[in-house]
Amino acid sequence: MNGLNNVHPLVIKFGGTSVGGGAQFANAAGIVAGAAADRPVAVVVSAMSGTTDTLLGYADATDDGASRTRVGATREGSLAELHRALAERHLAAAREAVSPEILPGVERRVLELLRELVEAIGAPDANGPAARRARIAVFGERLSAAILAGAISSQGAPAAVVSGDPIATDGDFAEAEVDASGTRERCSRYVAPLLGDGRVAVVPGFVGRSPEGLPTTLGRGGSDLSATVVGRGIGASEVWIMSDVDGVLDADPRLVPNAALLPELSYREAGDFAELGAKVLHPRTMEPASEVGMEVLVRNTFNPDCPGTRVTDAEGRGRPLRRAAPQPLGRAAVRDGPPPGGLGRDLHRVAGRAGPSPRRGDPAAGRHQPGPRRHRRRGPRLRRLRGEGRGGPARTARGPRLPRRGSRRGGRVKRVEIVQLGLGYVGRAVAQIVIEERKRWLETLGLDLRYRAVADTSGALVGEELLPQAIRLKEDGGKLSELGVEPVEDVLRTEPEEGTTRIVVDLAVHGGTFDLDLLGVQNGSCLVLSNKGPLSGGSEQYESLMDAAGDRLWYEATVGAGMPIVSTLKGLVETGDEVLEIQASPSGTLGFIMSAVEGGRSFSEAVKEAVALHYAEPDPRDDLSGLDVARKAIILARTMGREIEPSEIPYESLVPEGLEAVPLPEFMERLPEADEEFAARMSAVRENHMLRYLARIPAEGPVEVGLTEAAVETPFGPINGPENVFDFRTRRYSDVTLTVTGPGAGPERTASGVIGDMLDIVGKIVRDREGLA
Numbered sequence: 001m002n003g004l005n006n007v008h009p010l011v012i013k014f015g016g017t018s019v020g021g022g023a024q025f026a027n028a029a030g031i032v033a034g035a036a037a038d039r040p041v042a043v044v045v046s047a048m049s050g051t052t053d054t055l056l057g058y059a060d061a062t063d064d065g066a067s068r069t070r071v072g073a074t075r076e077g078s079l080a081e082l083h084r085a086l087a088e089r090h091l092a093a094a095r096e097a098v099s100p101e102i103l104p105g106v107e108r109r110v111l112e113l114l115r116e117l118v119e120a121i122g123a124p125d126a127n128g129p130a131a132r133r134a135r136i137a138v139f140g141e142r143l144s145a146a147i148l149a150g151a152i153s154s155q156g157a158p159a160a161v162v163s164g165d166p167i168a169t170d171g172d173f174a175e176a177e178v179d180a181s182g183t184r185e186r187c188s189r190y191v192a193p194l195l196g197d198g199r200v201a202v203v204p205g206f207v208g209r210s211p212e213g214l215p216t217t218l219g220r221g222g223s224d225l226s227a228t229v230v231g232r233g234i235g236a237s238e239v240w241i242m243s244d245v246d247g248v249l250d251a252d253p254r255l256v257p258n259a260a261l262l263p264e265l266s267y268r269e270a271g272d273f274a275e276l277g278a279k280v281l282h283p284r285t286m287e288p289a290s291e292v293g294m295e296v297l298v299r300n301t302f303n304p305d306c307p308g309t310r311v312t313d314a315e316g317r318g319r320p321l322r323r324a325a326p327q328p329l330g331r332a333a334v335r336d337g338p339p340p341g342g343l344g345r346d347l348h349r350v351a352g353r354a355g356p357s358p359r360r361g362d363p364a365a366g367r368h369q370p371g372p373r374r375h376r377r378r379g380p381r382l383r384r385l386r387g388e389g390r391g392g393p394a395r396t397a398r399g400p401r402l403p404r405r406g407s408r409r410g411g412r413v414k415r416v417e418i419v420q421l422g423l424g425y426v427g428r429a430v431a432q433i434v435i436e437e438r439k440r441w442l443e444t445l446g447l448d449l450r451y452r453a454v455a456d457t458s459g460a461l462v463g464e465e466l467l468p469q470a471i472r473l474k475e476d477g478g479k480l481s482e483l484g485v486e487p488v489e490d491v492l493r494t495e496p497e498e499g500t501t502r503i504v505v506d507l508a509v510h511g512g513t514f515d516l517d518l519l520g521v522q523n524g525s526c527l528v529l530s531n532k533g534p535l536s537g538g539s540e541q542y543e544s545l546m547d548a549a550g551d552r553l554w555y556e557a558t559v560g561a562g563m564p565i566v567s568t569l570k571g572l573v574e575t576g577d578e579v580l581e582i583q584a585s586p587s588g589t590l591g592f593i594m595s596a597v598e599g600g601r602s603f604s605e606a607v608k609e610a611v612a613l614h615y616a617e618p619d620p621r622d623d624l625s626g627l628d629v630a631r632k633a634i635i636l637a638r639t640m641g642r643e644i645e646p647s648e649i650p651y652e653s654l655v656p657e658g659l660e661a662v663p664l665p666e667f668m669e670r671l672p673e674a675d676e677e678f679a680a681r682m683s684a685v686r687e688n689h690m691l692r693y694l695a696r697i698p699a700e701g702p703v704e705v706g707l708t709e710a711a712v713e714t715p716f717g718p719i720n721g722p723e724n725v726f727d728f729r730t731r732r733y734s735d736v737t738l739t740v741t742g743p744g745a746g747p748e749r750t751a752s753g754v755i756g757d758m759l760d761i762v763g764k765i766v767r768d769r770e771g772l773a
């Protein structure tokens with residue numbers, strides 16, 4: 001191809017976890033810069049993990065004609081929220097990965113893309129909802145391409161994002177089919193000139209262009225497929241698929257402990273492996289490669305010394321397969337149908353011989369019995385639309401009391417292990433932050449933090465080798481039992497290693513984890529909660545947990561998510577102040593809904609949006625009924641030292657009559673039935689007042705929870721979006737009260753509160769060690 005001095009180019013593709021944060025961008029850029037010293041390089045990049053999810057959550061939440069034509073203040077508010085969240089994450093990554101002289105240009109481009117995104121969201125929708133989704137979804141890849149190009153240039157290899165999407169497709173917006181000759185033509189227009197100029201060409205993955213020039217998205221396996229499609233389009237000799245695994249193993253390491261990396265595979269063998277569940281080796285990815293004889297190398301971004309697995313047209317050149325059951329680069333998959341050749345046959349044997357035995361004492365054992373099962377093909381739509389990881393770095397706003405570098409007396413490492421209950425939205429955000437930040441914590445705080453286990457309702461996945469896969473699995477709606485689990489109780493009963501502090505982190509829902517939390521603290525663990533259930537049940541239960549946990553219990557995120565509410569209250573009490581009353585608007589979801597309706601949106605639209613932004617509880621009726629507010633009121637009252645039973649707090653429900661007990665999907669579908677009545681209720685509010693859902697927690701007397709008309713000049717009047725307000729009236733703050741406001745919901749913010757608690761525990765370990773407690 002023109003301008004390449006007869007050297008065949010290389011294509012390197014990075015998945016979402018490979019560009020999950022600033023450090024990862026810098027690492028990926030280093031790999032590209034190294035490769036670009038020898039030959040022309042085109043890079044295909046995915047969205048930062050979790051971004052596509054966020055974008056599509058927003059697209060779905062606003063996916064009806066009414067919401068697009070009737071733009072109210074709150075719609076603008078939540079759009080601003082989306083803008084803020086994306087800007088924060090991408091600009092933070094850029095600042096970490098891009099050098100100061102290149103950074104301003106990248107920052108400008110990120111902000112420009114975000115402006116284009118806002119326009120794309122508001123643009124008239126002539127081509128139907130699928131076109132709108134595609135138009136919004138592609139911004140994740142465009143944003144990461146801008147940062148990666150800056151990061152590569154910062155490492156001395158000039159790079160630029162292609163000025164047009166090089167992949168030509170048909171007009172299917174969601175599941176586009178590639179047009180090979182159109183792609184060749186577009187590649188010579190958009191990719192070749194950059195390579196010819198000696199620059200690295202950065203291509204947003206997953207994105208195509210329809211014959212009419214509209215953005216499309218590739219279907220199942222789309223992100224990796226774009227790499228081999230671009231490779232074929234530019235005449236590349238090699239494509240590297242970079243992810244977070246070393247390559248393809250010759251057996252499932254959970255079944256066969258000495259599973260080894262397969263250095264070589266043929267396209268056909270790779271296709272068979274893909275059929276058996278090896279996610280990055282999707283058969284579609286291999287098609288363009290096998291068509292032109294391009295080699296595909298599966299490599300680990302985070303282990304560049306590992307040679308990976310090379311896929312070529314050479315049959316049988318690699319080491320013979322010892323065992324099949326390939327290590328799934330996404331999840332385990334075992335067939336029960338007739339095997340497609342040798343691989344499947346071997347797989348059967350392995351599953352029969354080494355399949356795990358039924359789990360002990362697991363109430364769900366019947367449902368989740370491991371053993372041969374059908375390879376589950378997820379709907380292409382689901383696969384395509386979900387990001388590769390979720391959540392991103394969120395730093396605690398309240399500055400945890402940390403031992404700083406200088407305070408690492410004697411440099412002793414604090415070894416801490418986490419047993420995490422719950423890998424939902426909050427759980428995944430916490431795990432993502434731990435993965436991204438722990439290297440820094442080791443360097444700066446001497447904190448060696450590892451996962452001992454993560455659990456969901458199907459059991460506990462022990463160890464952390466499969467944690468990235470577990471995150472993706474849960475994102476796709478799977479259960480951890482698909483990766484192999486043990487009863488959580490067994491994990492909690494084992495002793496941590498000598499010198500290691502264990503933290504049980506309960507990010508599950510409601511009271512179902514109470515016994516596990518209790519077992520954990522009875523066995524010496526610290527306990528961190530975002531789950532309000534264990535602290536808001538009957539007082540006998542509460543007392544038993546408090547007695548067992550003593551000062552090993554942290555629960556900042558249960559009230560106000562990442563806001564410093566529990567710590568402020570404890571600080572007031574500990575410093576000898578007397579708390580007379582707390583008045584609060586402590587529900588992000590209800591604050592969001594009220595201000596959305598004030599801004600002109602309907603009740604049903606507002607509820608759906610709060611769900612899509614993950615402010616709401618898994619069943620939003622827990623928010624609408626006032627239950628979530630009552631739980632927070634109980635936690636605050638108990639922290640003030642009050643003895644209180646849940647039955648003492650009546651609360652007023654906003655759940656539409658008749659929808660209290662219907663299944664959740666039916667509830668969501670029938671929500672519009674309540675729109676008119678809710679709008680009427682809001683408009684009946686007195687002038688200069690706002691309808692608010694408040695809690696009043698006095699030092700003595702009844703705790704009250706319910707709807708109030710709050711005067712606009714009070715702290716509760718101007719609530720916007722998921723904002724919470726906590727107003728403390730104390731002996732010292734009686735003339736002017738102490739008010740704390742901020743967004744009080746959202747997975748990443750909640751994760752900040754949780755991580756802040758975990759780091760506080762490290763501070764406590766140091767203080768205990770030094771006898772300062």
Ligand SMILES: NC(=O)C1=CN([C@@H]2O[C@H](COP(=O)(O)OP(=O)(O)OC[C@H]3O[C@@H](n4cnc5c(N)ncnc54)[C@H](O)[C@@H]3O)[C@@H](O)[C@H]2O)C=CC1
Nearest residue numbers: 422423424425426456457508509512530531618745746750
């Ligand atoms: N989303 C938010 O803004 C905030 C959420 N929270 C609380 O954080 C918790 C988690 O919220 P999300 O992640 O949004 O919920 P989610 O529904 O996405 O995740 C809950 C997770 O808990 C797991 N789980 C449920 N019962 C379990 C059990 N017995 N053992 C082990 N795992 C179990 C589920 O499998 C799921 O993985 C909830 O209690 C919520 O009230 C607290 C503050 C803010």
Ligand SMILES: N[C@@H](CC=O)C(=O)O
Nearest residue numbers: 587588589615616617
């Ligand atoms: N659903 C809750 C989440 C935080 O606790 C809320 O909306 O406030």
